[in-house]
Amino acid sequence: MNKTIEKIVSLCKQRGFVYQSSEIYGGFGAVYDYGPLGVELKNNIASYWWREMTQIHENIVGLDSGILMHPKIWEASGHVGEFHDPLVDCKQCKSRYRADELSDDIENEKWDKIKCPKCGTTGMMTSPRQFNLMFKTQVGPVEESGSTAYLRPETAQGIYVNYQLVQGSTRMKIPFGIAQIGKAFRNEIIARNFIFRTREFEQMEMQYFVKPENDNEAMREWKKKRVNFYTETLGINEKNIRFHEHVEGELAHYAKEAWDIEYNFPFGWSEIEGIHNRTDFDLARHEEYSGKNLKYFDQVANERYLPYIIETSAGLNRMMLAVLSDAYWEDTENNRTVMKLHPKIAPIKAVICPLVKKDGLPEKARAIVDVLRPHFNILFDQQGSIGKRYYRQDEAGTPYGITVDHQTMEDNTVTLRHRDTQKQDRIAIDDILNIIQSSLV
Ligand code: GAP
Numbered sequence: 535m536n537k538t539i540e541k542i543v544s545l546c547k548q549r550g551f552v553y554q555s556s557e558i559y560g561g562f563g564a565v566y567d568y569g570p571l572g573v574e575l576k577n578n579i580a581s582y583w584w585r586e587m588t589q590i591h592e593n594i595v596g597l598d599s600g601i602l603m604h605p606k607i608w609e610a611s612g613h614v615g616e617f618h619d620p621l622v623d624c625k626q627c628k629s630r631y632r633a634d635e636l637s638d639d640i641e642n643e644k645w646d647k648i649k650c651p652k653c654g655t656t657g658m659m660t661s662p663r664q665f666n667l668m669f670k671t672q673v674g675p676v677e678e679s680g681s682t683a684y685l686r687p688e689t690a691q692g693i694y695v696n697y698q699l700v701q702g703s704t705r706m707k708i709p710f711g712i713a714q715i716g717k718a719f720r721n722e723i724i725a726r727n728f729i730f731r732t733r734e735f736e737q738m739e740m741q742y743f744v745k746p747e748n749d750n751e752a753m754r755e756w757k758k759k760r761v762n763f764y765t766e767t768l769g770i771n772e773k774n775i776r777f778h779e780h781v782e783g784e785l786a787h788y789a790k791e792a793w794d795i796e797y798n799f800p801f802g803w804s805e806i807e808g809i810h811n812r813t814d815f816d817l818a819r820h821e822e823y824s825g826k827n828l829k830y831f832d833q834v835a836n837e838r839y840l841p842y843i844i845e846t847s848a849g850l851n852r853m854m855l856a857v858l859s860d861a862y863w864e865d866t867e868n869n870r871t872v873m874k875l876h877p878k879i880a881p882i883k884a885v886i887c888p889l890v891k892k893d894g895l896p897e898k899a900r901a902i903v904d905v906l907r908p909h910f911n912i913l914f915d916q917q918g919s920i921g922k923r924y925y926r927q928d929e930a931g932t933p934y935g936i937t938v939d940h941q942t943m944e945d946n947t948v949t950l951r952h953r954d955t956q957k958q959d960r961i962a963i964d965d966i967l968n969i970i971q972s973s974l975v
Contacts (some may be wrong), residue, residue: 535864542729542855545871548927551575551858552729554736555895564725566851571930574881574911576736576854580715582767582879583738583848587713594740595704595710599911601717602673602683610823611691613668613818616787620662621723634725637844655766656913664757667720669733671866683720684970690845692716693741694816698828699742700745704787708830708841709752711742715850727801736850743830743841749790752844756808757793760846764795764806768853769876770860770913774798778805788815795848806856807848814840861931873931874954877973883910884934891916899938902948902963909967910974928953928969 546552552830556562568576600626607616620633620640629652632683636651637643640662648659667684674732686692693712700712715738725731740894757777765772780792790813794805817840821828877883886903888895895919896916897903906912915923924935935951942948942963949958961969 535866536909537800537859537862537864539728539859542800542858543927545873546572546858546921547864549651557947562731563949564722564731566729566732569872571881572854575857575875575879575931576850579768579853579878579879580736580738580850583850584713584715587711587740587762590713593706593709594713594742595700595706596714597693597696597700597714598716599689599696599714599720601686602671603686603692603695605690606823607695607820608684608687609718610819611694612787613665613687617687617899618664619667619723620958621665622648622662623660623884624650624653624655624658624702625680626650626655629653630723635724651721660923665723669719669721672965672968683730687720688715688718688847689714689716689737689739690741690847691816692842693739693880695818695824696742697741701830708733708832709742709744709748711740713738713740718810727804727854728800730801730804732851735852736845737852738853739847742844742846744844745832745935746814746839746842749813749844752842753791753807753809753811756844757844759930760807760848761795764797768857768879770797770856774856774860776803778803779917786810787811797852797859799856799859803893806851806852807846809818810845810847812843812845817841865928868956870925871930872928872953876932877933877970878975880933881911881933882927882930882932883974884936884966885915885923885932886936887914887920887938888916889920889939892945893940895938897938898942900937902936902966906967906970909971924951924956936966939959 550887551572552969553567553569554561555567560628587594589767621630621643622627622633623630627650633640636648644658645659645661649656652946668687671683672681673683674681693714718737719734722731722733764770764775774797776796778794778796785792791811793809795807796803809925817828830841831838861875863872863874886899888899903912903914927935933953937949946963947960948963950961951958
């Protein structure tokens with residue numbers, strides 16, 4: 535099967551997972567909207583992440599901080615000074631590239647000898663210039679220097695500046711974590727590969743505060759837990775997941791050690807989550823810039839220290855693209871496309887179909903809908919042939935098809951069709967809820 539990103543983009547649009555933003559105006563670069571199926575899938579993934587962090591771990595709590603924050607936060611974090619991409623321009627055709635796309639050694643590269651990949655001209659490439667990725671905005675009615683604010687490029691800083699308040703109000707002892715899901719914004723220059731790299735996206739970040747000498751142990755623990763989330767919770771094929779360690783030169787300005795979890799996308803292995811040892815870099819910088827003491831008081835050891843932070847930082851949109859890529863299957867034998875989503879994250883759990891629109895079958899099907907609807911998302915569909923109805927739902931990733939036929943009117947049984955195998959069982963109406971619910975764990 536030739537699984538391409540173009541095929542996934544096309545299915546996402548047709549079935550209502552993801553649309554290009556502002557399409558009627560010709561689109562808006564590197565921003566996407568999530569349609570009825572997409573928003574359900576995205577919410578399901580996010581709620582499993584949230585559950586795994588805050589419900590399963592008694593020492594991790596949640597937070598929802600603002601997108602706009604005090605601008606000094608971004609000076610302290612290093613984003614004003616360091617959050618740059620080096621860019622080069624072709625003076626001939628005006629194409630713009632991230633320098634690392636064209637060279638492995640940006641500093642020593644002879645840029646005037648580089649050939650433009652688009653127009654093929656050699657000798658017209660500029661030297662790299664630094665371009666800050668943060669979006670700036672103005673706060674208040676007057677445009678003046680003091681009113682500049684930034685749209686946050688990561689959710690992490692909202693956690694760091696609130697960490698003492700959270701610790702104080704929950705009385706948690708180190709080690710403890712704070713989890714947050716929210717929007718982040720980056721003025722990406724080269725945005726491509728659909729929802730992989732966009733200007734507006736969602737992060738799911740958890741910051742784990744540990745005693746400095748326990749950082750390596752915490753790093754090991756979280757690497758293991760995070761990789762299990764992809765394979766066990768989301769049901770992604772483990773062959774498509776791997777670690778990549780950041781070597782000298784790749785490490786972000788705040789990190790002592792960093793690992794990416796990568797997924798084997800149709801366009802190649804790429805990062806979906808970063809696990810970073812940020813040491814006490816951020817808290818020390820916030821102490822310096824705010825003038826506030828941010829040390830943690832360890833009552834048992836009777837000492838004060840700045841905790842080290844192990845960060846797990848995942849992109850929700852990238853995670854969703856990994857899930858979609860993994861689920862995409864062309865069943866050539868049966869001439870259909872199937873999204874093999876795990877039932878627990880599938881946007882719709884079952885489609886209920888009366889075989890024909892008469893003889894009381896629609897009413898019987900509606901009665902089943904009424905029983906199931908309070909428990910999970912389902913769909914009633916009586917349009918078109920039964921085969922077409924099933925195939926539409928195969929593309930939507932709906933794991934079950936329930937058909938009400940004439941036999942149903944006699945013995946209160948229905949057919950239950952399984953999406954991947956197309957196998958059909960005859961089951962009692964009273965058993966439907968249990969059967970579907972038991973597949974959602
Ligand atoms: N707080 C650390 C941090 O933000 P990062 O590696 O820059 O680290 C973490 O980003 C994750 O956020 C990435 O692994 C990716 O999943 C997601 N992400 C980053 N930039 C993105 C973008 N432009 N579009 C979509 N997701 C992005």
